[in-house]
Amino acid sequence: MFANAQQKAIDHPDTFEAPTPEELAQVRKGSYVKVCAEPERFWVLVERVIDGKVQGVINNDLVFSDKHGLVCDQRISFELDNIYQIYDEAD
Template sequence: MPLSQLVAALHLVDVGERNRRHPRTFEVPTAEELDAVGVGDLVKLIWEVGATGLSERMWVRVTATVGSRFTGVLDNDPVALEGLLHADQVVKFTRNNICQIWVD
């Protein structure tokens, strides 16, 4: 598949939906944990490329919050999705995309 088609098919996973389908094997943060996410926090998101089977979980540092919407920057370069995403790339997402929250 050409790179332009891969980029067009790239999307963030709705982890809430995945948790509803597989509650015992796919855990997500609680509502209280998500409510506490703020600027500077690290959260993990999952990207998938359409039906190709390509996916990657990556850490994002939150740079802004407005209600349930967030903006952040990728904290590292991808391995599986190399060439589709890159470190420091700006990402917009919602609480439904957060699969993990970094806890010190």
């Protein structure tokens, strides 16, 4: 269901960036990460990361729920490779 951001960066290196393995290794409880369920990207508040699998809660209202079936405050699971962006409060 979720797009693979790492593969997209490989397929489109001149126009698309994804987090590095080092950045992904820093994702933990309390991190905010952006994932994509076509055609929508959205933020998830991470609750746990275990062996490359992430569990979290969708943290914004979604526009295309009728297409992907996801809604705000829903708990979801995905892979680290699905992460498009990591929010860092220092940014």
